[in-house]
Amino acid sequence: MSQEPQASPYRPDYRLKPLARWLGSEVAAADFPEHRLRFRNDRWAGAVGLSSLSDEQWIAHFGRFEPLPDNMPGPLALKYHGHQFRVYNPDIGDGRGFLFAQLRDGEDRLLDLGTKGSGRTPYSRDGDGRLTLKGAVREILATEMLEALGVCTSKTFSVIETGEELRRGDEPSPTRSAVMVRLSHGHIRIGTFQRLLVLEEIERIEELVSYCLEAFPGAQPPGGATAASEPAVIFMHQVVARMADLAASYMAAGFVHGVLNTDNMNVSGESFDYGPWRWLPRWDPAFTAAYFDHAGLYAFGRQPEAFHWNCAQLAIALRPIADSEPLIAALDSFAGLYRERFALRFAWRLGVRPKDVEENIALVSAAEAHMRDAGISPDELHFRHRGGRDAPTGAFGDLLRTFESTEGGGNSFWQADAPPTLHIDEVERVWAAIAENDDWQPLRDKVGAIRELGAALGTSPQRLG
Numbered sequence: 001m002s003q004e005p006q007a008s009p010y011r012p013d014y015r016l017k018p019l020a021r022w023l024g025s026e027v028a029a030a031d032f033p034e035h036r037l038r039f040r041n042d043r044w045a046g047a048v049g050l051s052s053l054s055d056e057q058w059i060a061h062f063g064r065f066e067p068l069p070d071n072m073p074g075p076l077a078l079k080y081h082g083h084q085f086r087v088y089n090p091d092i093g094d095g096r097g098f099l100f101a102q103l104r105d106g107e108d109r110l111l112d113l114g115t116k117g118s119g120r121t122p123y124s125r126d127g128d129g130r131l132t133l134k135g136a137v138r139e140i141l142a143t144e145m146l147e148a149l150g151v152c153t154s155k156t157f158s159v160i161e162t163g164e165e166l167r168r169g170d171e172p173s174p175t176r177s178a179v180m181v182r183l184s185h186g187h188i189r190i191g192t193f194q195r196l197l198v199l200e201e202i203e204r205i206e207e208l209v210s211y212c213l214e215a216f217p218g219a220q221p222p223g224g225a226t227a228a229s230e231p232a233v234i235f236m237h238q239v240v241a242r243m244a245d246l247a248a249s250y251m252a253a254g255f256v257h258g259v260l261n262t263d264n265m266n267v268s269g270e271s272f273d274y275g276p277w278r279w280l281p282r283w284d285p286a287f288t289a290a291y292f293d294h295a296g297l298y299a300f301g302r303q304p305e306a307f308h309w310n311c312a313q314l315a316i317a318l319r320p321i322a323d324s325e326p327l328i329a330a331l332d333s334f335a336g337l338y339r340e341r342f343a344l345r346f347a348w349r350l351g352v353r354p355k356d357v358e359e360n361i362a363l364v365s366a367a368e369a370h371m372r373d374a375g376i377s378p379d380e381l382h383f384r385h386r387g388g389r390d391a392p393t394g395a396f397g398d399l400l401r402t403f404e405s406t407e408g409g410g411n412s413f414w415q416a417d418a419p420p421t422l423h424i425d426e427v428e429r430v431w432a433a434i435a436e437n438d439d440w441q442p443l444r445d446k447v448g449a450i451r452e453l454g455a456a457l458g459t460s461p462q463r464l465g
């Protein structure tokens with residue numbers, strides 16, 4: 001996804017319609033006691049032709065879920081299964097969300113508007129179908145920062161506070177409620193395929209592969225397979241390439257997602273679902289985000305392995321419609337692609353022109369050692385280097401000086417005292433202002449600073465290499 005959204009007229013395109021009957025259940029949104037508009041993402045609303053909506057119209061569509069013109073007739077809660085912490089769970093699905101609309105952006109990509117906290121569905125189990133306001137605020141922050149750092153991520157499109165009092169085990173209760181809308185490049189998860197495998201709905205696996213190939217176009221893999229002759233193999237290669245890049249982008253960003261379950265893996269390669277995420281306070285592969293991740297399964301340094309394991313689950317789900325050999329070949333390409341993309345993304349953030357793969361990788365290894373020894377985070381490393389304050393010594397410094405800078409020079413953004421970061425104490429400060437004083441200014445300031453970081457970093461790393 002490119003960094004700056006391209007303006008576009010509103011172009012509805014309900015592509016999922018032929019699959020809707022078996023992919024989802026028609027549901028209704030909850031009737032909320034209040035609607036207070038807290039966040040509207042006008043940058044991205046412009047990209048899908050919705051920035052001219054008045055606040056009242058915005059609330060009608062994204063708080064009361066009146067259908068958008070010529071779009072989906074009503075909400076569709078999507079069905080999926082998934083491995084959660086490596087245990088298969090067939091009882092999940094959109095339990096507090098639904099697909100609300102599909103539309104094209106200025107780059108002609110097919111995007112979804114989907115919800116979180118919009119009410120109970122047939123997949124809610126004993127959940128209330130709701131989202132806490134704090135959860136919504138955390139999702140705004142995570143998506144803005146990831147976007148600024150060039151990570152392919154869903155966008156937080158809208159947050160409306162809904163005036164309910166929620167009970168939660170991990171937040172002081174009662175707590176405030178919200179309904180969120182996300183703009184994302186599809187909502188087809190690896191778990192969507194896993195469910196079809198378990199139900200032995202083999203023709204539907206084929207149909208879903210065709211849908212994904214059209215909705216999320218990708219490069220042709222090496223080896224001569226074509227989408228016409230081997231659609232599942234082509235699809236597998238595309239997903240592996242996208243997941244390897246996504247894993248690489250988390251590592252270059254110093255981001256720990258926290259819950260890399262297969263139901264949280266979008267086959268478009270777009271990151272989403274921001275629960276217990278953290279940014280690394282210092283370079284530490286063992287750093288774990290979720291308090292309930294006792295074994296450190298999704299620790300910072302284990303994220304690439306988690307993506308790879310999830311890709312293997314997709315290969316298993318595609319097995320009824322493809323031979324195992326080419327699926328395994330696709331899976332085996334993950335490690336090489338990951339290494340290549342990680343080094344490219346790291347160089348991009350550091351502001352140096354990449355060289356060949358091995359040289360780029362050597363630079364990253366030296367940078368890792370430097371961060372470990374100095375006890376600093378990628379945020380600090382990159383910012384100091386870009387601002388010219390830190391001329392690192394030792395192996396990293398020697399190597400770095402052999403790379404050409406891409407910094408045009410003189411960008412005052414890098415002269416500030418500290419980089420905009422989202423370490424946990426800052427996230428808590430933003431939230432405390434809202435919780436204690438209903439003061440939304442720190443959130444607005446933080447989002448503004450993060451967007452400046454994105455602008456200073458410039459060109460999208462997706463276009464590198």
Ligand SMILES: Nc1ncnc2c1ncn2[C@@H]1O[C@H](COP(=O)(O)OP(=O)(O)OP(=O)(O)O)[C@@H](O)[C@H]1O
Nearest residue numbers: 092093094095096097123124127128129130264273
């Ligand atoms: N409060 C809740 N009420 C109903 N279902 C819930 C609730 N919280 C989570 N779930 C369901 O539990 C499962 C796992 O939750 P998870 O937090 O990964 O997803 P989510 O954040 O609700 O949705 P998404 O993956 O679209 O971001 C999903 O099926 C989700 O819908």
